[in-house]
Amino acid sequence: MATKATRGNKRGRISAPSVRPEDEQIFKGLSFFYVPDNDIAPARRLRINRAKEFGASWTRDLMTATHVVVDKKLEYKDVEKMWPKDGFGGRTPPKVVTEDYPLDCIQFRAIVDASQRKYLVNGQPEVEEKEQEKEPELPTPAVDFGAQAKSKSKSKSAVSSLPLKPQHHNKGKWDYVPRKGTPSQNGDTGIQTHSPSKGSDKAGHTPLLQDELSEYISMMQEFKDLPLDVDEEEDAQSTANESDAQLDLDHRSGSENESQRARRSSRRARPTSKAIAFEDRFACNRAGKKDANQDNPNARTIEILQKMNGYYERINDHWRTIAYRKAISILKQQSVKITTEEEAYRLPSIGRRLAQKIEEIVTTDKLQRLECAEEDPTDHALQTFLKIYGVGNKIAEQWIAQGWRTLEDVKQHAKLTPSQRVGMEHYDDLNTRIPRMEVTALGDIVKKAAAEIDAAVQLIIGGSYRRGAESSHDIDLIVTKPGTESVAELRAFLSRLIDQLERDKFLVARLASSHAGGDGSKWHGCCNGEYRPIWRRIDFLLVPEAELGAALIYFTGNDIFNRSMRLLASKKRMRLNQRGLYRDVLRGPNRAKITEGELVESRDEKRIFEILGVKWREPWERWC
DNA sequence: AGGCCGTACTG
DNA sequence: CAGTAC
DNA sequence: GCCT
Numbered sequence: 001m002a003t004k005a006t007r008g009n010k011r012g013r014i015s016a017p018s019v020r021p022e023d024e025q026i027f028k029g030l031s032f033f034y035v036p037d038n039d040i041a042p043a044r045r046l047r048i049n050r051a052k053e054f055g056a057s058w059t060r061d062l063m064t065a066t067h068v069v070v071d072k073k074l075e076y077k078d079v080e081k082m083w084p085k086d087g088f089g090g091r092t093p094p095k096v097v098t099e100d101y102p103l104d105c106i107q108f109r110a111i112v113d114a115s116q117r118k119y120l121v122n123g124q125p126e127v128e129e130k131e132q133e134k135e136p137e138l139p140t141p142a143v144d145f146g147a148q149a150k151s152k153s154k155s156k157s158a159v160s161s162l163p164l165k166p167q168h169h170n171k172g173k174w175d176y177v178p179r180k181g182t183p184s185q186n187g188d189t190g191i192q193t194h195s196p197s198k199g200s201d202k203a204g205h206t207p208l209l210q211d212e213l214s215e216y217i218s219m220m221q222e223f224k225d226l227p228l229d230v231d232e233e234e235d236a237q238s239t240a241n242e243s244d245a246q247l248d249l250d251h252r253s254g255s256e257n258e259s260q261r262a263r264r265s266s267r268r269a270r271p272t273s274k275a276i277a278f279e280d281r282f283a284c285n286r287a288g289k290k291d292a293n294q295d296n297p298n299a300r301t302i303e304i305l306q307k308m309n310g311y312y313e314r315i316n317d318h319w320r321t322i323a324y325r326k327a328i329s330i331l332k333q334q335s336v337k338i339t340t341e342e343e344a345y346r347l348p349s350i351g352r353r354l355a356q357k358i359e360e361i362v363t364t365d366k367l368q369r370l371e372c373a374e375e376d377p378t379d380h381a382l383q384t385f386l387k388i389y390g391v392g393n394k395i396a397e398q399w400i401a402q403g404w405r406t407l408e409d410v411k412q413h414a415k416l417t418p419s420q421r422v423g424m425e426h427y428d429d430l431n432t433r434i435p436r437m438e439v440t441a442l443g444d445i446v447k448k449a450a451a452e453i454d455a456a457v458q459l460i461i462g463g464s465y466r467r468g469a470e471s472s473h474d475i476d477l478i479v480t481k482p483g484t485e486s487v488a489e490l491r492a493f494l495s496r497l498i499d500q501l502e503r504d505k506f507l508v509a510r511l512a513s514s515h516a517g518g519d520g521s522k523w524h525g526c527c528n529g530e531y532r533p534i535w536r537r538i539d540f541l542l543v544p545e546a547e548l549g550a551a552l553i554y555f556t557g558n559d560i561f562n563r564s565m566r567l568l569a570s571k572k573r574m575r576l577n578q579r580g581l582y583r584d585v586l587r588g589p590n591r592a593k594i595t596e597g598e599l600v601e602s603r604d605e606k607r608i609f610e611i612l613g614v615k616w617r618e619p620w621e622r623w624c
Numbered sequence: 625a626g627g628c629c630g631t632a633c634t635g
Numbered sequence: 636c637a638g639t640a641c
Numbered sequence: 642g643c644c645t
Binding site: 390 | 637638639640641
C-alpha cells in the first residue's frame with residue numbers, strides 16, 4: 001500500500017488534475033470539505049483531484065463548504081464534533097455525504113441527490129426530505145440525462161433512485177452506466193442514442209457512440225434474467241419495429257421510463273437513408289478503432305489489462321481470459337478515466353480483484369502480477385509457438401514441456417501436421433499484417449477470377465476489413481450468389497475458383513478445406529501477396545444468399561461482438577449462428593438432441609438485429 | 625455451484 | 636473425440 | 642475472474 005502510494009506520488013500521475021470541459025463542470029460553485037482534512041492518503045488525494053477536475057473547490061474551512069465529504073470508515077460523530085457551536089450563522093449548513101457521493105456525481109455527470117441513504121455517514125441520522133431536497137448552489141440542478149430534464153419531478157426521482165444497492169452493484173451499475181455523456185448538448189431532446197453524429201459531433205468529442213455500445217452491452221446483461229416471453233412469437237416476424245421497441249431497454253426500473261421513451265423515439269426517428277449514409281461515413285472514422293482507443297482516457301489501463309489478458313490466454317486460463325475481455329470491453333466504453341477501485345468496482349463485469357488491479361495501474365502505472373508473468377521464461381516461447389498456424393496451447397505446452405524454446409527447436413524435433421508445417425515455414429509472412437490497400441487488391445484479383453467462372457457470384461470481403469480496419473490479419477471472402485438456398489449450390493463454383501487460382505499461382509497452400517462430399521462450407525489457405533512474394537492467409541466461406549445476413553454478422557465480428565450477440569440470443573431463447581437466427585424449441589437434456597429450432601431470419605442482417613432487439617450497428621461500429 | 629458462443633475442419 | 640480456428 |  002505505502003509503496004504504491006509513494007510511487008504514485010513520485011511519478012506525479014495522480015497529482016495532475018486536468019480540467020474538464022465546461023459542460024462537465026458539474027461541481028462548479030461547490031466546495032468540498034474532506035474528512036479527514038488532508039490529501040495524504042493517495043486514494044483520497046485522487047478523489048479530491050477528481051472533484052477539482054469537475055469544478056469543485058477543495059476547502060479546508062468548514063464555514064465555506066457546501067459539502068462535507070467523509071471517509072467511509074469514519075463515524076458521523078467524528079464529523080459532528082467539528083460542527084461550529086454557534087451554527088453557520090444563518091447560512092445553509094453543508095451537506096454531509098460519504099466519499100461515494102462525488103464519485104457518483106462524476107460517474108453520472110450530474111449532481112445526484114445527496115440525501116440518499118447510501119451517502120449517509122455511519123451513524124448519521126436520516127434527515128427530513130425538505131432541507132435536502134433543494135440544491136441551492138446549483139444553477140441547473142437537472143443537468144441530467146436529457147429526457148428526464150423535461151419533467152423536473154421525474155428527473156429528480158430518477159436521479160435519486162440511482163444506485164440503491166451499492167453491494168450488489170450490478171443492478172445499480174447497469175441502470176446508469178450507459179447514461180453518461182454530455183447531457184447539456186442534448187438539451188431536452190433526450191440522449192440521441194441513434195444518430196450520434198447529428199450536428200454536435202463535428203464540434204466536439206461525442207461519447208454518444210460509445211454510449212450506444214455500453215447501452216447494447218448493458219442490454220444484454222439485463223436480459224440475462226428476464227423472461228422476455230412477451231409474445232415474441234408473433235412479434236418477431238411480422239412487426240420487427242414493435243418488437244424492437246418492446247425488447248429495447250425498457251425492462252429496467254420504472255423510474256427510467258421517461259428516458260426510455262425518448263431514446264426509443266429518437267431511434268425511431270432515425271434519419272432517412274441518405275442522411276444515414278453521410279453521417280455514418282463520419283461515424284466510421286471516429287467510431288472505428290483508432291479514436292476509440294486513442295481518445296480513451298483509460299488507454300493505459302486497458303493496455304495493461306490487455307497484456308494480462310494475453311498472458312492468461314496463453315496459459316490457457318480460459319475463464320479468466322473471458323473475465324478480462326469483458327472488463328476491457330467495459331473500460332473501453334467509458335468516456336471518463338476510472339481512477340479508483342471503488343469507481344471501477346461500480347462498473348459491470350469488474351469485481352473486487354479487477355478493480356484493485358485497475359487502481360494499482362492508475363497509481364503505479366504498472367501491474368505487479370503482469371511483471372511476474374512476463375518474467376516467466378517459458379512465456380516468450382509460448383507466445384512464439386502460439387503464432388504458428390495450427391498450434392494452440394495444448395501443443396505449445398507440450399513443446400515447452402519437451403524443453404523446446406525456439407522455432408528452431410521445433411523445426412528440428414517436432415512432428416508437424418501439414419498445416420503446421422505451412423505455419424512454420426511461413427511464420428513471418430503469416431504474422432505480418434496486411435495493409436488495407438492490399439486486401440482490397442487481393443480481393444479484386446479473386447473477384448476477377450470469379451467473374452470469369454460465374455458472373456453472378458458475389459464476393460464480399462468480411463472480417464476486420466469490413467469493419468474498416470487499416471490492416472488485417474487475413475482476408476475473409478464471403479462467396480454468395482443471388483438465388484442460392486444452400487451451400488451445395490456454391491460448392492462446384494468454389495472448387496473451380498480454387499483450381500483456377502491455384503493454376504494462376506495465386507493460391508499457394510491449403511490449410512483447411514472442406515473435403516469432397518461433406519457439407520463443407522469453408523476453405524482456408526494462403527495466397528501470394530499482391531506486390532511482394534509474401535504469403536497471406538485467405539479464407540473463403542460459402543454462403544447461400546438465403547443466409548447472407550447471418551453470415552455477414554458472423555464474418556464481420558469482431559469476435560466479442562459476435563459472442564455478445566449470441567449470448568443475447570440465447571438469453572432470449574433464440575440461437576444465432578452463421579446460418580441464421582433461430583427460435584429454440586428446446587435444448588435437449590444431455591444436449592444430444594438439440595431441436596434445431598425454427599428459423600426466424602437469416603437473409604437480412606438488419607432484420608436479425610431488429611429481431612434481437614439490438615440497434616443496428618454498421619460494421620465499423622462493431623469493435624468491442 | 626456452475627455458466628461464461630457456436631460451429632467447421634483435421635487427425 | 637480433442638484440438639484448433641474463426 | 643465475474644455473475645447469478
